[in-house]
Amino acid sequence: MAFYVYLLVSRKNGTFYTGVTNNLARRIHEHREKQADSVTRRYDVTRLFYYEVFETTEDAIRREKRLKRWPWAWKIRTIEADNPGWRDLYEELNR
Template sequence: MCRYYVYILASKRNGTLYTGVTNNLLRRVEQHKKHEFDGFTAEYEVTMLVWYQVYSDIKSAIAMEKRIKRWRRKWKLQMIDSFNPDWRDLSAPLVDEG
């Protein structure tokens, strides 16, 4: 069964945010950390995985990504705070599970 992930990266606590969707969360976060993508995430050092959600179908994942991108910043910060109150980089546990 395929899994799809909607994720939010941050530059630091309450810093710059980036929302994306992928079918391989660990690989995508590593690509952001290594600046394999020119543009926003590389320019603003948005490399810390602070929130993610798993979906079983791509249409639902894309719909959620679009929904989050329309949200006010305050709502995004509240969602991150409730999921990850310490704003830890959640990619480290993913590597350990690997």
């Protein structure tokens, strides 16, 4: 089983949400349908711009905690290194 750490953003350079899940497509769908966390619902944080895959839950949670502590600018640089066009990666999950 794979575990995912992901960054959702309300818009380019907007509000961030960092999460962890074992089913990325389902979890992002929940965020988009406003079924998830109130922060994502309140600030419309529904666009998937970055994610990482891990083999263990422990590694994924450790990484999530690290990313949550990062300054905003570091998160921007991380997204832009892998996704310079700020494509919403959710669409690619369902292919």
